[in-house]
Amino acid sequence: NTKSPKRHVLAKSLTVSDIQRPPLKNEPIVPLSTRTMTVTELIKGEEIYLENLNILEEIFHYNLTHMAKDPLYKEEGYGPSIKMIFAGLTTIKSTSGELLRNLQTELQKRPDDPYVGHAFVSILAYFKVYTSYISGYDDRIAELKNLKQNERFNEFLTKLEASNQKRLNKRTLNDILIHPVKRMPQYFILLQRLIKHTPNDHADYENLVKAELSCRNMTEHFEEQSQHAASAKEVIRVMNSIHIGKKFAELKRSSPHRIFLFGDRVKASFSKGSGKSLRISSYIVHAFNDCVLFSTKSKMKIWADDVTLKYYFWIKDISKIEQTKENHIEMVCGTQAILISATTEKTLKEWLMYITTHQAKISEQSNQRRKLKPRISRTTSQKMEKCSDDISRASFLDIEQSSDVVMRMSSSGNDLKVPNLRKSSSANDLSSFNK
Incomplete structure (x- = not known):
């Protein structure tokens, strides 16, 4: 509308570059990178x-x-x-x-x-x-x-x-x-x-x-x-659902690196040393990356919804593991022998995989920690001992010589005057003390 003078001026001030328009025919489009x-x-x-x-x-x-x-x-x-x-x-x-x-x-x-x-x-x-x-x-x-x-x-x-x-x-x-x-x-x-x-x-x-x-x-x-x-949180939840008696006091409820992996129901028996193995019983299993807990349903009313811990073992303590017969795993942990009866072949494989995998991880972690420890060679150790003996001997000789000097000075009638440093700290007193 050119009737309005203001609009006319505005229209004149606009240029083609100020107006957003579609590209003209055959005009190249420069895409943004x-x-x-x-x-x-x-x-x-x-x-x-x-x-x-x-x-x-x-x-x-x-x-x-x-x-x-x-x-x-x-x-x-x-x-x-x-x-x-x-x-x-x-x-x-x-x-x-x-x-x-x-x-x-x-x-x-x-x-x-x-x-x-x-x-x-x-x-x-x-x-x-x-x-x-x-x-x-x-x-x-x-x-x-x-x-x-x-x-x-x-x-x-x-x-x-x-x-x-x-x-x-x-x-x-x-x-x-x-x-x-x-x-x-x-x-x-x-x-x-x-x-x-x-x-x-x-x-x-x-x-x-x-x-x-x-x-x-x-x-x-x-x-x-x-x-x-x-x-x-999951570890705490699981561990809090298990009643752990006083005889398992060494088993901490939480550990910084503990991870809950799975829960299962298995039949197992336990034996210590050359003793007879206990009869196979049903257990509720809680498997972590560092230990396995075997529990049974709690009989006490105050723990009606929870389970009571009966046995547990550390994965790092397993010295032997083998498949003895169909769907059976036999393990030796320290002085304890454990026989686990898996429900299916698939479950058996899962158990074997779980134990061997985490055994390898724990072994690797312990090796890494061992490498980080400073090692002192036998030669270095001997040198350190010799050096220590030399220092001790030198110190003893110094003490002997000092005591000999004191004895000679005392016998000659010269009194040793040691300044009282608490009362006086003048340069003369300190110099005489040093002498």
Whole structure:
């Protein structure tokens, strides 16, 4: 509409390059490189991620912390739980903000080829803050679940979420708390893609590899930690379901490297030394990576739902294992002989595989520990003994000579004057003492 003078001026100021249009016929389309697209995706993703962290900080952390301090809610004691749920988020937010600034700076410096690796390497040390957050994520969610069971807290949180739906976009606190957990694997995938589309002689290639390796290690570390945590919980659950009598006091309920592998029902008999073997009985078996527990249903009412430990053996103590007859395994552990009757041939193979595999692992671990111990050769040991004897002999001679000097001085009537260092510490006294 050219009737309006303002619109007429605006229309004149526009150029063809300012207007988004489809390409003309026979006009070549220049596609964006995969590298450029990945960088764009990384920056865009970081902006969204930082916004989610801001939501956590500004909407939830701020308001819930102030609510816990409010006299109306203070007696409920929400403070420690809220502090635990949001612990480390401020540092993670600062790290994300710094990374985004670095990426944007690199993009301004080199619009066609930003150095993403350089932007990452400068803040890799701060990525350690993710360790505590991710390792404690399950505990945070469990704590939040416990808080929600409180009617007053749940009501406050529901109203808080409802009043901020423009920013939350139908999401809840639980939905946003997981973002820091997901971000590290995303970094790893994007950096992998960048390396794939970056030449080896590129100036940023080395930094990209360094950043990718760091993110890979952290991702694997988080996975291992989560697996260990889940495994530890499972071990505790299983061990707590077993009543362990006083005669098995040496068997600890938990061990840092213990993993629960499987449970089974088998028939077995046990014998000690040359004694007669006990009759074959049914047992509930709990197999771990370091020991095997044989239990029976508890007869006492207080342990009605649990089992009572009857026998156990350490896998490292197995000196002999063989298949004696159909679906039977015979083992020797120290002075104890064990005969296990498997239900099927498949179960038998699984048992043999389980024991031999973990025997090999335990043996390998013990060999590695043995290698790490410092070894002193026999010659070195002899030299050390000789050196020790020489030192002792020299010390004894010094004492003899000193005592001889003292005796001679005493016999000549010269009194030794030793200054009282507590009362006086003058240079003269010290020099006379040294003499």
